[in-house]
Amino acid sequence: MDGKRSGLFIAAACLAALVAAPMARADDLPKLKEKPTYKVGFAQTESNNPWRLAQTQSMKDEAAKRGWQLVYTDANSSAAKQVADVDSMIAQHVDVIFLSPREEKPLIPAVMKAKKAGIPLFLIDRGVDPTLAKAGRDYVSFIGSDFVEEGRRAADWLVKKTGGTAKIIELQGTSGSSPANDRKKGFMEVIAKSPGMQIVASQDGDFTRDKGRQVMETLLQAHPEATAVFAHNDEMALGAITALEAAGRHPGKDITLVSIDGEKDGLQAIIDGKLGATVECNPRFGPGAFEAAADYAAGKKIEPIVVNKDHFYDSSNAAQSLAGSY
Ligand code: AHR
Numbered sequence: 001m002d003g004k005r006s007g008l009f010i011a012a013a014c015l016a017a018l019v020a021a022p023m024a025r026a027d028d029l030p031k032l033k034e035k036p037t038y039k040v041g042f043a044q045t046e047s048n049n050p051w052r053l054a055q056t057q058s059m060k061d062e063a064a065k066r067g068w069q070l071v072y073t074d075a076n077s078s079a080a081k082q083v084a085d086v087d088s089m090i091a092q093h094v095d096v097i098f099l100s101p102r103e104e105k106p107l108i109p110a111v112m113k114a115k116k117a118g119i120p121l122f123l124i125d126r127g128v129d130p131t132l133a134k135a136g137r138d139y140v141s142f143i144g145s146d147f148v149e150e151g152r153r154a155a156d157w158l159v160k161k162t163g164g165t166a167k168i169i170e171l172q173g174t175s176g177s178s179p180a181n182d183r184k185k186g187f188m189e190v191i192a193k194s195p196g197m198q199i200v201a202s203q204d205g206d207f208t209r210d211k212g213r214q215v216m217e218t219l220l221q222a223h224p225e226a227t228a229v230f231a232h233n234d235e236m237a238l239g240a241i242t243a244l245e246a247a248g249r250h251p252g253k254d255i256t257l258v259s260i261d262g263e264k265d266g267l268q269a270i271i272d273g274k275l276g277a278t279v280e281c282n283p284r285f286g287p288g289a290f291e292a293a294a295d296y297a298a299g300k301k302i303e304p305i306v307v308n309k310d311h312f313y314d315s316s317n318a319a320q321s322l323a324g325s326y
Contacts, residue, residue, distance in 0.1 A: 029136070029139075030115060030118040031120070032120050032296050032297040034297045034298060035095070035297070037066070038068045038095040038096060039071065040063065040096045040290075040293065041070075041086070041089035041094040042056075042098045043073050043086050043099045044056055044073065044074045044100055045082060048077065049207060049209070049233070050263045050265070050326055051233065051261050055125065056072070056074075058284040060286075062286030071089055073085035079101075079106035083106065083109055086099065086113065086114060087113065090113060090119060096119065096120050096121070096293045097120070098293075099111070099114075099122070099124070100123075101126050101127070102126070103176035104127065104128050104129045104181065105129050105132065105176065107128050108128055108129060108133050111133045112133065115138055120140050120293070120296060122289060122292060123135070125145075125285060126144065126178045127142050136304030141292060141302050141305065142305050143285065143288055144285075144308060145308045146310075147178060147182030150182075150310065151187035152186035152189060153186075154187055154260060154279050155190035155197075157279075158191075158228060158230065159191065159194050162256060163196075165194075166196070166198070166227050167198055167226050167228065168191075168200065168230055169199075169200060169216065169229050170184070170187075170201070170202035170231075171203065171231040171232060171236040172184060172205060173204075173205070173233060174204065174207055177207075180232055200226060201219040201223050203215045205232075205236040207232065207235060211239070212239030212240050212243075213240065213242045214239075216239060216240040217243040227254075228255060228256045228257070229244075229255065230258055230259070231257065233260055234259045234260070234261040234266030236259070237269070237275055238269060238275075240257065241257065241269060252274045252276065256276050257276055259277075260281050261278060261280070261283075262278050262279070262311065263325060264326055266278045266313075267313055267319075267321055268318075276314065276315075278312075279310065279313075280313065282308050
């Protein structure tokens with residue numbers, strides 16, 4: 001086969017695989033009977049920041065509103081415990097599982113075990129490795145934000161704010177989690193177009209305020225020349241602000257910070273002039289997640305990927321958004 005024909009053959013084979021795979025396998029998904037009420041599991045990854053607390057509250061509120069029984073677990077930042085939590089939900093014969101996977105790869109067994117047990121599973125907020133488990137085939141749907149786009153939006157703002165020149169410290173979210181991987185990807189994609197935007201240091205701050213503070217302290221000592229911070233969430237940005245002030249820096253004046261989430265303390269930091277902007281990542285999953293499960297039981301078509309619409313906060317709108325934040 002010559003080069004042109006083999007290229008055409010590969011392209012046709014890829015197209016056929018793309019078109020055929022989800023359609024052919026969607027029938028493998030566990031079914032959900034229509035019932036007046038359900039017993040649903042929500043496997044939370046951790047409860048160590050306001051975003052997680054708001055997400056859990058939203059799930060509990062929606063379960064109460066509908067009169068559905070909620071089996072709630074908190075994995076305390078352990079992927080192994082989260083897998084065990086899903087095992088326990090399977091043993092308790094829940095009708096549906098909502099999972100916010102801590103990391104992309106270690107939670108694959110949980111997704112596959114639910115499928116094998118005949119329990120429909122929805123990923124909410126975070127994803128799992130798409131090469132190992134697919135939405136619409138191995139689990140019903142992913143419902144959440146577009147994390148790559150969040151990274152792009154943070155970078156777009158920073159490029160404009162700094163005029164395209166910055167020495168950036170990046171505080172990454174939990175290693176191996178989809179928001180950490182994807183936010184970095186989107187951010188890098190945008191700053192790659194501005195040669196003056198340079199990441200001088202990058203480290204895992206595990207999405208927590210205190211770890212963000214500690215990591216910032218260390219990285220700032222090694223890179224006092226830093227002029228910007230990209231934190232993968234507000235909590236780490238707030239930790240970074242504490243570290244910067246302790247080092248005699250003036251966040252918002254001699255160093256520009258951008259982050260992601262839109263929590264109350266983040267908005268307050270914008271109002272105080274310390275945090276420049278934050279891309280919203282909406283944690284209120286309850287109504288959408290339960291609605292998707294009810295629709296699934298009713299036989300309605302569920303999109304394999306449902307993307308949340310997120311706002312953007314800066315000094316122009318932080319004050320008016322504060323009251324509704326978490
Ligand atoms: O997966 C979403 C991220 O996880 C949020 O940005 C963060 O605050 C949370 O811990």
